[in-house]
Amino acid sequence: MTTITSPVPVIDPYAPTAPASAWRFLHALNPLSKVAAVAPAMLLLVLVRDLATPASFIALAYAIILVGARITPRTAALLFLAVPVGVVVIGFGFSVWVDAALVDDTAPFLQIGSWTLFSGAVEIGFATALRLGAIAALALVGGLTTSGPDLVRSSIQQLRVPYRVGYTALAAFRFVPRFGHELAVIRAAHRVRGHHGGRGPIARIARGWGYIVPLLAGAIRHAERVALAMDARAFGAHPTRTERHLVPFRSRDIVFIALFFAASATIFIALFPWQPA
Structure with a gap:
C-alpha cells in the first residue's frame, strides 16, 4: 500500500502578511x-x-x-x-x-x-x-x-517604482535578520573557542571589534551570492516583471x-x- 504524505509547507519570507479580521x-x-x-x-x-x-x-x-x-x-x-x-x-x-x-x-x-x-x-x-x-x-x-516587504511591493505596484530599485531594497531588508543570525553564530564560535576577553565595558568593546571582520566577510559573501542568483535569473533584463504577490x-x-x-x-x-x- 502506498502512503501519500502531505507536502511540507514552505514559509516564504517575502509573502504578504496574513489577512486580518475585520476588527483589526x-x-x-x-x-x-x-x-x-x-x-x-x-x-x-x-x-x-x-x-x-x-x-x-x-x-x-x-x-x-x-x-x-x-x-x-x-x-x-x-x-x-x-x-x-x-x-x-x-x-x-x-x-x-x-x-x-x-x-x-x-x-x-x-x-x-x-x-x-x-x-x-x-x-x-x-x-x-x-x-x-x-x-x-x-x-x-x-x-x-x-512590513517592509509589503511597503516595497506596494510602491512597485501602485507608485510604479522600478522593480530593480524595489527588489534591491527587499534584498537589503533581508540582510538585517541575516546579520543578527550571523552575529549569534560568531558569538557562539568565540565562546566555544574560549575567546571571552574578560568582563567590563572595555572587554565588550574589544569583543565587538572582533565581530566586525567576520560580519563584513559574511556580508560580502552573501551579497555576491545574491548578485549571482539575480544575474542567473535575468533580473533587470526586462522593463517589467510578473508579480507573484499582489498588494x-x-x-x-x-x-x-x-x-x-x-x-x-x-x-x-x-x-x-x-x-x-
Whole structure:
C-alpha cells in the first residue's frame, strides 16, 4: 500500500502578511494608504505651536492603533508608558533651554534659588514635545501594521517604482535578520573557542571589534551570492516583471484616507489657534 504524505509547507519570507479580521482593519489596508492618510497631518504639525492640536492627534493615533492593530503587551506598554514619559522628559528639557527674557512676563512655574522656570517656557517646551510625540504616534499607525516587504511591493505596484530599485531594497531588508543570525553564530564560535576577553565595558568593546571582520566577510559573501542568483535569473533584463504577490489598493483604502483626512481637518479647524494671541 502506498502512503501519500502531505507536502511540507514552505514559509516564504517575502509573502504578504496574513489577512486580518475585520476588527483589526489596519493590517488589511494597503501600506501606501496608511502613509498617505497620516502624511499631511505630520507635515502640518510642524507649523502648530499650541498644546491642544498635537495632543488631539496623539489621542486620535492611539485610538486607531488600539482599535485597528494587533499589538502585544510589550507594544502596549511602550505606547502608554514610554511615549508619555518621553514627552514629559523632552518637554521639561526644552523648557529649560527657552530664553527666560522671552517669557518673563508669565507666571513662575518653578524657582530654585535665583533661577526661575516660567510657565511660558513650560508651555513652549511641552508644545514642542507634543508635536514630536504626535508625529511619532502618527508614524506608528502604519509602522506597527506594515512590513517592509509589503511597503516595497506596494510602491512597485501602485507608485510604479522600478522593480530593480524595489527588489534591491527587499534584498537589503533581508540582510538585517541575516546579520543578527550571523552575529549569534560568531558569538557562539568565540565562546566555544574560549575567546571571552574578560568582563567590563572595555572587554565588550574589544569583543565587538572582533565581530566586525567576520560580519563584513559574511556580508560580502552573501551579497555576491545574491548578485549571482539575480544575474542567473535575468533580473533587470526586462522593463517589467510578473508579480507573484499582489498588494491591491481597494475601496477600503480610499475610505480610510477620506475618514482620516476628515478627522484631521476637524482637529485643525476646531483647535488650531488661527488668530494670533
